[in-house]
Structures are given as structure tokens and as C-alpha cells.
Amino acid sequence: MSFCHARDFLFCSMCGTLLSFDSLHFARCPLCGFKRAAGDIEGRETRYTVTAEDIRRELKIEPFVILESAPVDDEAVQRAVVNEECPQCRHPQLEYYTKQLRSADEGQTVFYECPQCRHKFSINT
Template sequence: MEFCDECGSMMKAGEGEDHWVCTACGFEKGRNEQEEAAMVTTQGQEASEIIDVSDAEDKGLPTTTVHCPECGNDSAYWYMQQIRSADESETRFFVCTECEHKWREDDH
């Protein structure tokens, strides 16, 4: 993918594909095969480079001491998320480190 030096829009390969043409302003520039070969593309990425961390023990979230209403465990991962209007506080979500029960805590 190439972006226009003049307006910043995305460019496409022109006729004969030896140059780039801007889709917005029509600016043209030549293609450089060496630079393009060095670019990382989604087609060029191997599946082995993707690491699945969905079952990771710590889930990448901080933990806190809080009582799980489902199993009684005293440790949970937590995160905050804005689910209501912007003038209201965020909602705290907890996920039990033992049974993975999920619950939320709202400020009132």
C-alpha cells in the first residue's frame, strides 16, 4: 500500500502497474520494487507468528482481592469499561481467577 505525497490518500497501481496513482488527486509516482519487497503485508505473515494468549493464566489483566459471589474465591482479574454516558463513571468488571465467573460493580 502506498499513500500520496500530495494529499495523503491511498494510491493504487496504475496501468501496467509500473507506477502509483492517487485515487483522490491523480498524483503519480514510480514504483520501487526493492522498497515494496521489504514491506510487511498481511498476506506475507505466517500463521505461526500469531500467538494465542486467550488461555494464558494471567489474561494480561491486573488482579485484586475481592470475594467471588459464585465460588467464594478471594482473587479476581479486573478491568474498567465505559458503558454508560460519558458524564457517568466507568463500570468495574471482575473475573474470578478460580471459576472465571464474571460480575460487575457500578458506582452509585
């Protein structure tokens, strides 16, 4: 079986629509009626990849993990506060939140932000 490097042998030469195999003798374009002889296509190998995302999209299935959208500017983000001094401006409190960025058997990452000068830094715990 030969592999065709030209990717257009299954598409209409006139309008680019995918050809339909309505007969053993030819492939026909459902849009404009163009016909291509089956002998031109016979023995060609077609390869394609279907991802899990393609299947979910086609079947209209929600993704397994729904990413949270970024907060809108008007929406206030509430963060925990710790009594630690800012290394830049010496403000007595820092806001913080945590994320698991490394593998599950390792600690989480703590992100700090000063509410006064907006200095940001992180620590792996």
C-alpha cells in the first residue's frame, strides 16, 4: 500500500470539500458534484489522529477538568493573611495562597504578596 504525501487526493479539486464514496467506481463531491475515479484513490493510505479532546468536542461532553477563569477586575479576591514582615517594605503582614505545582509526593508552593507595596515571592514547602 503506498502512502500519499499529497493530502488532497480525498478532497474535491474544484471546491475543496471532502469526497464521498457513493459508488465502487468513483468518489463524488457532495457540494459541487465533481467525480474522481476510484482507481486514483485505490491503494492509498490515509493517516489521521483523533484526540480525546476531539471526541469530547464532537460528543459535546464537558472536559474532565474545568479551568477556573481569572477573577474579573471588580471581583475582590480574598486571600489568607499571615503575620510575616515584607522583605521589601517591612509591612507587618503578607497575603498568601498555595498551589500544588510539583508532583503529589512533594510539598506545595506558597505564594506571598505584600498588600502595601505589591512585592511578590514564593517558597516551596
